[in-house]
Amino acid sequence: MDTSLTLCVDGGGSGSRGRLVDPNGIAIAEAAGGPCNPTTDLAAAVAAISELWLQTAGQAAIDPAETGPHRLAIGAAGLVIPEVRDAFADALPAFASTTIVTDGYAALIGAGGGRPCCLIAMGTGAVGHKLMADGRSLQRDGWSWIGGDRGSGAWIGRHAIEHALLARDGLREAGELAAVVNQAIGESEAAALAFLSKLTPGRLAALAPLVAAASHAGDQAAIDIHEHASAHGAALVRALNPAPGEPLYLTGGLSDVLGGRIETYIGRRFDKAQGDVLNGCFLIASGQAPAEVRVIL
Amino acid sequence: MDTSLTLCVDGGGSGSRGRLVDPNGIAIAEAAGGPCNPTTDLAAAVAAISELWLQTAGQAAIDPAETGPHRLAIGAAGLVIPEVRDAFADALPAFASTTIVTDGYAALIGAGGGRPCCLIAMGTGAVGHKLMADGRSLQRDGWSWIGGDRGSGAWIGRHAIEHALLARDGLREAGELAAVVNQAIGESEAAALAFLSKLTPGRLAALAPLVAAASHAGDQAAIDIHEHASAHGAALVRALNPAPGEPLYLTGGLSDVLGGRIETYIGRRFDKAQGDVLNGCFLIASGQAPAEVRVIL
Numbered sequence: 001m002d003t004s005l006t007l008c009v010d011g012g013g014s015g016s017r018g019r020l021v022d023p024n025g026i027a028i029a030e031a032a033g034g035p036c037n038p039t040t041d042l043a044a045a046v047a048a049i050s051e052l053w054l055q056t057a058g059q060a061a062i063d064p065a066e067t068g069p070h071r072l073a074i075g076a077a078g079l080v081i082p083e084v085r086d087a088f089a090d091a092l093p094a095f096a097s098t099t100i101v102t103d104g105y106a107a108l109i110g111a112g113g114g115r116p117c118c119l120i121a122m123g124t125g126a127v128g129h130k131l132m133a134d135g136r137s138l139q140r141d142g143w144s145w146i147g148g149d150r151g152s153g154a155w156i157g158r159h160a161i162e163h164a165l166l167a168r169d170g171l172r173e174a175g176e177l178a179a180v181v182n183q184a185i186g187e188s189e190a191a192a193l194a195f196l197s198k199l200t201p202g203r204l205a206a207l208a209p210l211v212a213a214a215s216h217a218g219d220q221a222a223i224d225i226h227e228h229a230s231a232h233g234a235a236l237v238r239a240l241n242p243a244p245g246e247p248l249y250l251t252g253g254l255s256d257v258l259g260g261r262i263e264t265y266i267g268r269r270f271d272k273a274q275g276d277v278l279n280g281c282f283l284i285a286s287g288q289a290p291a292e293v294r295v296i297l
Numbered sequence: 298m299d300t301s302l303t304l305c306v307d308g309g310g311s312g313s314r315g316r317l318v319d320p321n322g323i324a325i326a327e328a329a330g331g332p333c334n335p336t337t338d339l340a341a342a343v344a345a346i347s348e349l350w351l352q353t354a355g356q357a358a359i360d361p362a363e364t365g366p367h368r369l370a371i372g373a374a375g376l377v378i379p380e381v382r383d384a385f386a387d388a389l390p391a392f393a394s395t396t397i398v399t400d401g402y403a404a405l406i407g408a409g410g411g412r413p414c415c416l417i418a419m420g421t422g423a424v425g426h427k428l429m430a431d432g433r434s435l436q437r438d439g440w441s442w443i444g445g446d447r448g449s450g451a452w453i454g455r456h457a458i459e460h461a462l463l464a465r466d467g468l469r470e471a472g473e474l475a476a477v478v479n480q481a482i483g484e485s486e487a488a489a490l491a492f493l494s495k496l497t498p499g500r501l502a503a504l505a506p507l508v509a510a511a512s513h514a515g516d517q518a519a520i521d522i523h524e525h526a527s528a529h530g531a532a533l534v535r536a537l538n539p540a541p542g543e544p545l546y547l548t549g550g551l552s553d554v555l556g557g558r559i560e561t562y563i564g565r566r567f568d569k570a571q572g573d574v575l576n577g578c579f580l581i582a583s584g585q586a587p588a589e590v591r592v593i594l
Contacts, residue, residue: 080487080490081490081491082487139486140466140467141466143462143493144494146458146493147455147458147459147493147496148458148459148493150463158443158444161445164444165440165445169437169533169536170437170536170594171532171535189436189593190379192440193377193441194378196440196441196443199443199444236466238468239466239467294486296486
């Protein structure tokens with residue numbers, strides 16, 4: 001009888017979640033930990049995994065030094081670059097098996113239970129994943145915030161700033177959206193330049209709720225930004241080319257705001273996901289879903 | 298008789314130029330130095346000024362320790378924030394007078410000889426300046442590369458990347474521009490993600506020549522980006538609201554590529570500038586042009 005446990009980890013740039021599950025996939029412990037993006041900070045990512053193991057092993061009353069019989073399954077951001085993935089694997093504690101996949105692939109497997117499907121995630125970034133019948137997967141967008149992540153929170157925030165600055169320069173009528181974004185940027189020239197010099201994807205995405213509020217209040221510029229973002233979401237679905245009837249999932253913080261508009265553009269509804277990144281990690285580590293094989297088509 | 302010399306400095310983020318001029322504005326020494334952006338590196342900016350003084354004083358055979366009788370006039374990037382300007386002034390060697398203005402204002406004065414005029418600069422960034430009859434000046438755009446600098450080299454580079462990534466995701470036909478930009482980004486997914494994670498305004502603007510070449514070769518996407526950038530340049534002129542007959546100047550590395558299109562949009566020609574940033578510095582320091590008084594209108 002298999003008595004091994006699996007520590008499943010959802011690793012992200014701002015924090016991580018861990019869940020210890022039994023061979024049937026039943027959760028027996030949960031924990032939250034620090035940032036886990038091996039590309040930006042390998043040591044912190046490894047430390048986060050160790051901390052999640054210590055916490056969940058403690059809750060399950062097993063000796064944390066005894067990693068040998070147990071499995072580790074990680075879905076984490078920033079793992080496309082092979083050298084980073086290898087260095088991360090080498091630095092982790094030794095478990096019976098260690099499965100490392102991108103967080104996007106784990107989300108794809110979790111959503112569809114390991115069967116062919118498509119998933120788009122619209123959050124701070126924007127990315128689409130497709131699992132094909134032969135077990136290979138492909139990604140569309142997810143190209144990061146400067147020239148990619150079309151329609152994402154960072155993209156929405158940048159377009160809100162563009163609009164606010166056009167209004168500031170007298171080239172657009174200043175409505176509700178321009179007013180609230182210019183207030184966030186800072187009214188003085190010096191404050192604005194200081195704010196604009198420190199923009200990150202996260203800070204841009206933090207402006208997205210201002211766009212949602214202005215859109216709700218009827219500001220045409222905000223409505224246009226949402227329409228444009230939704231059209232990008234629909235194009236991302238199109239780039240995945242789902243077969244008729246193939247499951248299609250939507251995740252991410254913008255799901256509520258953009259989901260309905262995207263559905264209108266694509267002429268179908270999104271399906272309800274079966275599970276999340278942690279469920280995907282377990283299915284892959286336990287052989288119930290294919291290992292990650294990324295292809296470029 | 299005034300025998301004082303003036304060290305005029307054009308300070309930029311990647312390097313600086315200095316010119317020592319006599320009371321009639323005649324150059325008696327020239328030198329090039331290191332980066333001079335007090336916002337990003339105050340110590341380096343001060344060191345660059347000291348080095349320019351050492352070099353030009355040496356060429357003019359005057360004692361560099363004798364700064365007392367002479368004038369210093371600096372037009373530099375990143376000087377809008379008052380605290381930065383004050384700290385920079387305090388850290389400089391003691392001259393008979395020290396005049397510090399933004400590089401944009403010095404360019405405006407240099408171009409128009411101190412008389413009311415408008416100037417737009419289209420380079421890595423995009424900014425417009427206007428000198429009014431009462432001596433006050435205003436700036437339009439120059440809001441930096443994430444949500445501003447519309448039509449600039451960084452803006453053109455970002456739009457080229459957006460187009461190339463859409464082609465990569467199968468959402469645009471891949472023509473000449475997409476091919477050369479995707480080659481620059483890196484063909485593999487890992488190489489592309491690494492390239493895209495290190496983008497700066499300078500790296501984006503370095504892609505602008507690829508757009509110019511593709512536009513010249515007839516690539517429609519490149520032509521569209523140039524048209525859009527030129528429309529932004531024309532809007533920047535409109536934001537300055539030049540009076541009929543008021544001099545209007547264009548500077549920056551994109552002048553040759555976009556100047557003709559912008560002239561078509563605005564229905565007039567750009568005038569030939571009388572001088573540059575260094576000429577502007579001298580005119581301001583010698584009282585032949587107004588001190589910088591920035592206003593927000």
